[in-house]
Amino acid sequence: MTQVPKTIPAEKSEDARQIRGERTRQALLEAAFDEIHQHGYRAASLNDILKTAGCTKGSLYHHFPDKHALGLAAIVDNIDRFMEANWLTPLAKADNPIDTLLTILQRHVNGEILSDVRRGCPMQNLSQEMSGLDEDFRTYLNGVHVEWRTAIADALRTGQENGQVRKDISAEAAATMIIATHQGTIGLIKTAQCTEVGNLSFEAFYQYLNSLRTTDNSTRGPKEGLAS
Amino acid sequence: MTQVPKTIPAEKSEDARQIRGERTRQALLEAAFDEIHQHGYRAASLNDILKTAGCTKGSLYHHFPDKHALGLAAIVDNIDRFMEANWLTPLAKADNPIDTLLTILQRHVNGEILSDVRRGCPMQNLSQEMSGLDEDFRTYLNGVHVEWRTAIADALRTGQENGQVRKDISAEAAATMIIATHQGTIGLIKTAQCTEVGNLSFEAFYQYLNSLRTTDNSTRGPKEGLAS
């Protein structure tokens, strides 16, 4: 179930048909992701997706068995890349996990990461909408959470070994709370439709993160002040 | 727009018609809230609401102009009461804000407050779904957030004046982050469909909240340990 067709051309075939097909497939995935990001999965209209993708029902159902598969493929494709680029890789090669976390958060507040913070985080939107409804979506999204949490916890543990992070805290618990606070803050921003609450929340969040440093590793952020 | 009909019988009229009418109105509100809590606003089916409320379209559209008004009335009615009982009142009459916050959070983790944590917090579900879609819902929900934040910030400020809470933190920022973390944690639980992540996140959250105490006011929670 929930087979995500991959259709990768296998051998290096010069078949132009496959190239064209792959292009519309990508267009569909992209359009689907946009629609879902904007209206949620259930309210995402296939007809609208087709309109922006510039193709028709026939094409869609040639490439995907149903809406569910299309949606899942679009989501997985996009979120995996996002998580890898913005969280997993930076954390894995972090010199100091606290600094790295602060930097990432900073970029979220600045709107450098999410195209429009007020539209919320795609993953969070999906999690909220689908977790109680569709087990395939839920399983995937929960898996992302686990990966995410593990990456942060690992980085914190390394920091503990290197003497950068206090040893009297549970890396697992801290990582979980960091994710929760991050997601919660983005949620607040979305409801407020303005980033001021984000700054407020992150101001306290920065303090918390800095409090995780060992004392001989005095507090600072990637940019000093952010408080109003 | 978005008139929330209130229809409260006004004077003490013995008019049995109004009593009967009020009863179906309440049944509709209750059924609507359940449906919306379960499936979200957009996916909430009027026919299903009518089924559980035990009445028909005619009744519904006699009492409410449209789905929007019904939904909003159901939400406002329910959430206002919830916030008042579980957050605003306890915080207003708190001896020590930190203790009060810890107690409330404890009761969330224990599942004493939300009927089924895995179904999420009704307000959060609504915020996520509707903030980007309907300005009436968004405005109301954001107002609740503001009230909520203000209540926590006020309590923290009082605690600062009483020497229970550190004076070197911004009450506003801390209050905002507390809400974010709380909401974020519930979101994690919903996606994980199990409360373990909740315990993990709250473990770190407790530490953070205790760190807000003044030093001569040593750390403790309403119940001591919760960490695994």
Place this chain on the structure above:
DNA sequence: CTCCACAAACCGACCGGTTGGTCTAATATC
């Protein structure tokens, strides 16, 4: 090189079902 058989890709009318909402008639209570 031309031509053709074949299949992948695409098209869009159409399907049954569901949605929120309307309307008229019937009913209950004064």
Place this chain on the structure above:
DNA sequence: GATATTAGACCAACCGGTCGGTTTGTGGAG
């Protein structure tokens, strides 16, 4: 009889999904 309330058939719009038919590109045969 007047009025508030309820009943449920009905509507247009839209939904995801199906299906018969057309286009397009290619590899092999002559």
